[in-house]
Amino acid sequence: MPAPPPLLETLVRPLVRAVTYTRWLHLLIGAIVPLAGGLIYPGLSDPGVVDWLIAAALPVPLVAAAALLPSARRAEGLQARLMLFPGKHARVRGTSEAASGEVDTGISATPSASWTDRGRTALWLVFRMEAGLAAWLLTIWLLQVTLVLSGVSVEEPVLGSVTPLAGAAALAPLPALALLALVVAGGRLETRVARRLLGPSVRERMAALEDRTERLLERNRIARELHDSLGHALTLAVVQAGAARAAGDPEFTDRALATIEETGRAALEDLERVLLLLRETGRRPAGAGPGLDEAARLLDSARSSGAVVEAEITGPVEELPGPVSREAYRMLQEALTNALRHAGPVPVEVRVTADDSRLSLLVTNPLPDGRPPAVPGSGSGLRGIRERAALLGGEAKAGVADGTWQVTVALPLR
Template identity: 85%
Template structure:
């Protein structure tokens, strides 16, 4: 367990990342005060002299991006490592930002990081050189040739035995310094509050888009399959060639519309950059839904009032899907029963209501249950409206109210 960090490639890339930070103070020290025979004061001057210059570099927005990319590459294990740590998941995914500075807070954190990296790199470099010199000094200790037959050990054997200790200390410095460097990088190069909010908003948008696509598939394909099953069953029971022809025509038309919806949704999932062939249907095409339901044997009475063709696009499209799901539920769970549809486009809101008698011999469904009804509520909530479903006066009722502004 203690030797595991020593066999990981990332341990040494972290040490290299630290050592690179020593380049600036070493170059400054060569200019002044000179490093021919440096004292402790000379090293302190070399460490302090470049601080204003390094802090000024942090004012460049792209400096933060460059440091973030370098930290991701050198401080976290990749495919070449023997294992992946929790720090890798945190750093590569969300812990290290690779975007330019957008605020003074970002620039300030970048300046602190550059100064830390420079000072820590210089310290790591000095410790490395000093520990290696200690090892070489111990190995260079003169070893006296023993007199033949003498039992006295050579004078330098004690120093030779101590020679591995500085190397072990150096390995400990490399491991500890790399871990410290990684933790400070996560703290100073981590995403700002604005970046976290942006990432959260993007993730929310992706989830909402996935939910919308899932609802599209559920409503469109569910409606088509329900109609196909109902039509096929009705045709088998009727044993009438003319009715069978009408049922097959309805199944064909519904299946073709479902394939168009499926192609449009799959194009969105593939993210081809092309616009889908044909927009989603709106409430002004509700007649197609009503005709499909009637052709399956249901007795649909519909009343549509108001200028539905002038409804806002999102409201019209979502109301169409809600009506589709409500009709599908009625056909799937109630069978050939009278269905009453009321759509009213008012000045400030759209009202949609679908009612049907409860089928005999079947227990009423739990209000609000089922993925389809949940999808209706979600669609209404996204538009700032409200959807309710349940039993009222012996009938199953789905009612939706959507604001138009």
């Protein structure tokens, strides 16, 4: 079956979407208040233009006062989300909206938290009431015009009498088409105004931005944890396996396998701890992660891979603040991993100095083949070291100095 012309498809598509008519119903509901008030005064038995203007103006103070209730904004937001936007009730085929059943409405559904929110809610309620009354009047009038052009007499036209013309029956579909166009245009206009007046306030946007930033920071932290922990374990396993195969010594092979087992077990513990965070089960991880006071285990695992590690740790590292101690451990782990990965089992010097206000970390190793890396400091591990240091208000550098590769970290303790 050939596809319809693009122009015809553009004109017809809104008419087969359920959301078009839920929007129109939402708009017409706004006419209830002025119609009910108009029945009381000035009365709608034989209304004229002035009567309709009075019926539209009298409820404005009452409607604006209702917007002072914080819950009014929430009620209007929920109703607008349900009736003005495509959802599971809408016929939206072949789009992401149909697949998920949800769209980003841009409508807030929280109670008013400021006078600005109340003012915007009042404007929305007044707009909805006035636009709803206008839509109701035009709907009734266009239907009456259609009947008149079709030869049916109408005793009390809503907006004045319509004189039928000779041979006007052929024009009868025009008011109906105009009504359909009004339904589509009115719904789109109401949706646009709803986004403007019921959209998130500045405070809500700032809160959402802060929440998104927190989530991104948490994801980056988890990614760094996985990279450092698993990367270190895999690097040691690869180096140990290669050294054992090259040595051909059963005793060395046993030591290498024991080191791989211990490193793998520690990596599995770190992986389980991170997965608990990702699952968001409400359980707290079994441990917060190793700190710098456990650096001896880290240094021993590097030595077992064949590297000659000279370490000098001075100062009360066991008394460091928890976040500083844990992040410093991860930075030392990544620096040792990089040395083993890129330079092999070479001599490595580690200097850790802690005092009352500062923690300094220096890891030095010879350059592989005497040549610096092609792009110094470009790896994700080194970038993670710099990010960890920056989050703690410190600084990290990596590069060539005095013919060696150096990773330098300085962290404030206060």
